[in-house]
Structure formats: structure tokens, C-alpha cells
């Protein structure tokens with residue numbers, strides 16, 4: 272008998288660590304945590320850790336010979352800035368890696384006679400607005416608008432959303448017998464901020480970087496202009512969104528890709544909030560015109576009304592609560608602990 276399990280790829284990353292913690296607290300099925308990087312020491316006993324590459328087909332075959340995957344959270348990816356430096360490698364990990372996992376989930380669905388839930392985090396990077404004038408006039412962008420990404424990462428996300436839909440609706444559509452197909456569900460996240468992990472390789476990182484630098488008393492040069500505005504969300508809400516979408520009754524879902532968001536801030540509004548809590552913070556602007564150009568192409572806000580209607584999505588943290596109750600106390604504690612002798 273194969274053991275039922277949840278598979279998380281990219282489990283050692285920012286979202287992965289928070290998701291492992293949350294699923295463990297809920298008392299979920301056993302979790303297989305696959306990542307090319309090791310999980311932090313303190314988390315390994317919560318899961319079955321598996322260090323390896325999602326592009327390693329033999330590793331994936333061994334995995335399904337031992338486990339019955341019921342739900343798959345596919346988080347492993349190369350993020351937007353990193354992907355722009357190595358676009359071909361990003362395509363391999365983000366697209367070919369996703370294709371392999373969709374195939375794995377398709378086979379598992381067929382073998383079990385029941386759909387495997389395939390949960391995929393897409394991104395605001397799937398959008399691409401041509402200029403600032405358009406960005407101002409289309410304040411809250413809906414899922415099907417402005418799907419013209421200008422980064423490799425955004426292209427990868429948009430295409431993988433379509434691949435996921437294909438595998439869940441049209442896979443083997445000309446075969447004599449239609450297979451049991453997987454159940455693909457996707458959220459498009461805004462920039463995420465965690466109090467416990469420091470981001471790397473993303474293009475919305477200037478927000479969390481300001482905060483983490485301020486809490487450590489390190490000066491920070493923000494890489495976008497002060498008026499640049501995008502939506503953000505704190506990690507507890509990101510995990511809440513992933514879990515709510517996973518648990519939503521299939522019959523309530525009229526689409527498979529959903530925007531989710533919580534609050535939208537300009538870089539200067541973000542800086543002012545950081546200064547309220549860390550008045551000595553030294554945050555200046557030193558725009559990197561290329562990275563800023565990418566952020567300028569992302570919407571100022573997302574319309575998440577479909578998620579609100581179809582699976583009762585509501586963030587728990589608005590901007591005030593995010594800073595006052597989650598970010599500032601936890602980030603302060605994190606660096607106090609680190610700095611203590």
C-alpha cells in the first residue's frame with residue numbers, strides 16, 4: 272500500500288516554510304517536503320524531507336512508487352529578478368518543472384481514480400501594463416486583463432496557469448477513454464511579506480527589505496521611485512488563501528485562476544509606515560531603472576472579487592494590522608534574538 276501524502280515542492284522557500292508550519296499545526300496528512308535546498312533544521316522533523324531537483328524525473332518516479340499524492344502544492348520556482356538574469360534556466364525550472372509535476376499529478380489522478388488537487392501560486396507578474404498612464408487608469412486589474420507579461424518569470428507563470436487548466440480540462444481529449452483529470456487551482460499573489468524569512472530574487476522585495484533593514488539598523492537604498500505602487504500581502508494571509516482555495520468545494524469554482532490581495536501601497540507609503548515603527552531607519556531611494564521598469568508594468572491593485580464571491584476569500588490583515596500586529600513585533604523579535612549575546 273502506498274502511503275497517502277501531501278507533496279510540497281519549494282518547501283524550503285518563504286511560502287513553503289510557512290505552509291509546512293501551518294499544515295503541520297492543522298494535523299494534515301504526512302508532508303513530503305521537496306526542495307533543492309535543505310529545510311531549516313528546526314522544521315525537518317515536521318515532514319519527510321526530500322532534497323532534490325524537480326527536474327529529476329527518476330526522483331519523481333521513486334516518489335510516486337512510494338506515496339499516493341493527494342494534494343500537491345507546487346511552489347518551487349526561480350523568482351522574477353533571478354529569472355531575468357538566467358531566463359533559459361528559469362524556463363526549465365518554472366515551465367518544464369511544472370510540466371513534470373502536472374504529469375505526475377495526472378498519473379496519480381488516473382491511478383487513484385480521484386483527482387489530485389494541484390495548487391499553484393501564480394503572480395502579479397503575469398500582468399504587464401504598457402505605461403504608467405495605463406497603470407493609473409486601470410487601478411484594479413481583473414484576471415483576464417493585461418495578460419502581457421514583460422518578464423520571463425511572468426511569461427512562465429501565465430503559461431503554467433494555462434497548462435494547469437489544460438491538464439484539468441482537456442488532457443488526452445482525443446483518447447478513447449477520458450482519464451480522471453487533476454484538479455488545478457491557482458492564486459495570483461501580489462508581493463508577499465514574511466516576518467520570519469528574508470526574500471531573495473523577487474522584484475517586490477523592496478518592501479520587505481526596507482523593514483528587515485530598518486529592524487537591524489542597516490541603511491537601505493530602495494530600488495524603485497517613491498511613487499511606485501503595487502499590492503502586498505503578509506504571509507499568514509498568503510497561506511490562508513492557499514488553504515482556503517484548496518478546501519473550496521469544486522462546484523463553487525467557476526474559474527481556476529484567482530487574484531487575491533490585501534493592501535496596496537506606494538514605496539513612500541511603505542517607507543512612512545516603517546518610519547513610524549523604526550524612526551531611526553535610514554531609507555533612501557536609489558532606483559534601479561531596469562527593476563523599476565518591471566514593477567511599473569505590474570498593476571497598482573488587483574480585483575479579487577471573484578475569489579471573494581466563489582470561495583469567501585477575505586484577508587485577515589489590512590495594512591495597519593499587518594504592520595502593527597504581524598510584521599513589526601515579529602521582525603523586531605527576530606533581530607533582537609539574533610543580536611543577543
Ligand SMILES: NC(=O)c1ccc[n+]([C@@H]2O[C@H](COP(=O)([O-])OP(=O)(O)OC[C@H]3O[C@@H](n4cnc5c(N)ncnc54)[C@H](O)[C@@H]3O)[C@@H](O)[C@H]2O)c1
Pocket residue numbers: 280281282283284285286287305306307308323324325326345346347348349350364368392393394395459460461462463464470471472473475
Ligand atoms: N514571494 C512572493 O512575493 C511571491 C509572489 C507571487 C508568487 N510567488 C510564488 O510562490 C512560490 C514560492 O515563492 P517563495 O517566495 O517561497 O520563493 P522562494 O525563492 O523563497 O522559494 C522557492 C523555493 O524553490 C526551490 N527551488 C528552486 N528551484 C528548484 C528546483 N529545480 N527543484 C527543487 N526546488 C527548487 C528553492 O530552493 C526555494 O526554496 C513560487 O512559485 C513563486 O513564484 C511568490
